[in-house]
Amino acid sequence: MTIKRTDFPDNFIFGVATSSYQIEGATNEDGRGDSIWDTFCREPGRIQDGTGGDVACDHYHLWPQDLDLIQSLGVDAYRFSVAWPRIQPDGKGPVNQKGLDFYERLVDGMLERGLQPYLTLYHWDLPQTLQDEGGWVNRETAYRFAEYARVVAERLGGRVRSYATLNEPWCSSILSYQIGEHAPGLQDRRAALAAAHHLLLGHGEAVKVMRDIVPGSSLGIVLNLQPAYPASDREEDVAAARFADGTFNRWFLDPIFRGEYPADIWDAYGEDVPTVQDGDFAATSQPIDFLGVNYYSRSVNGATGNVRPSESSYTHMGWEVYPQGLTDLLVRINHDYTVPPVYITENGAAYPDELEGGRVHDAQRVEYFKAHVQATSDAVQQGVNVAGYFAWSLMDNFEWAFGYSRRFGMVYVDYGNQQRILKDSAKWYQTLVTRQDAGV
């Protein structure tokens, strides 16, 4: 059985994805302000290898060669994010023209190379000055976000036809304000749920603003979703899976597509629930043109905690390789919600890659991509309107709390000399997207 590009509709998009803080570097250049991740990386113990994004892949300076690299892969599109602190160093008010100029050059560079720009407005690099005023826990940040969206849309306008407001609001709220592994590193569930609500409010306010500025553009949001499976059919395990599905998936899908929070989880959260004002759900459930789904793995839930099926293989992040979960997730979303076209906006795996004689034989990552592209095709065959697939990631980059200790790229980055080296997985992807009938 081989997975081929012709297994997908002709207009299906294949792309690669990155994000600003993870690849750009140049954190003190051309007027960029501090983000919460610059602050977080300076706090001892927060990042596993003690690093930060101050240099990263030096993409701020190497972007022309990186766009050449993306073009050489033969993909249709490039998913990237704009750093809010480059556009508004204080998170509000004065606009830094040099920041806008950078992204204008980058977008024009994509268009010149026949690459469709898929822009994400917020991939976690909140201006520190807004965090100083409470960050996403402060409802005002939602309105500052809409103002920032206006600035970007006014400059990049029709050249960018696809705008995602947020990347993974679960990470920007629960992982960041409740679990504390991501910036700003708090551990307060009430704060986290307030942050989640204001992120979704900001999404809605930004969509409202952008509808007028970039009419005809495709506006959406990107969610990291994880299908939750019960460890057994025992009632307590089934309940554990439903709770996991509720807190991880439905807490974000429901406000966007149903204009409400899921009642079971709302009740479970008790006093920690966010303050919802009149009109909030009208904003959060603004009609959108696409849903981005970031899929990496599933969870297997038992009453006493998560289970790691021994028969599965695991990535360098400790995530189970479970491609069927992607198909199941897409079919479920399509069944339970009225969704617009879906893009797989991130899918990929970290493995401990070794550079051997100038090559990286990342066979496990090749198998991961093959299986998940196949799983995406299976969902399409089952009637899910999947419009595209973006591999995470174009190149190795700063993997947040893991620093540079985890490599997700299909292109190897030698951080000592900033060389980019195509791994076998890049070559496989190239054969797939350029219709050279990649075999499975």
Ligand SMILES: OC[C@H]1NNC[C@@H](O)[C@@H]1O
């Ligand atoms: O952990 C891998 C990726 N997950 N989604 C968000 C990205 O920024 C991460 O690198």
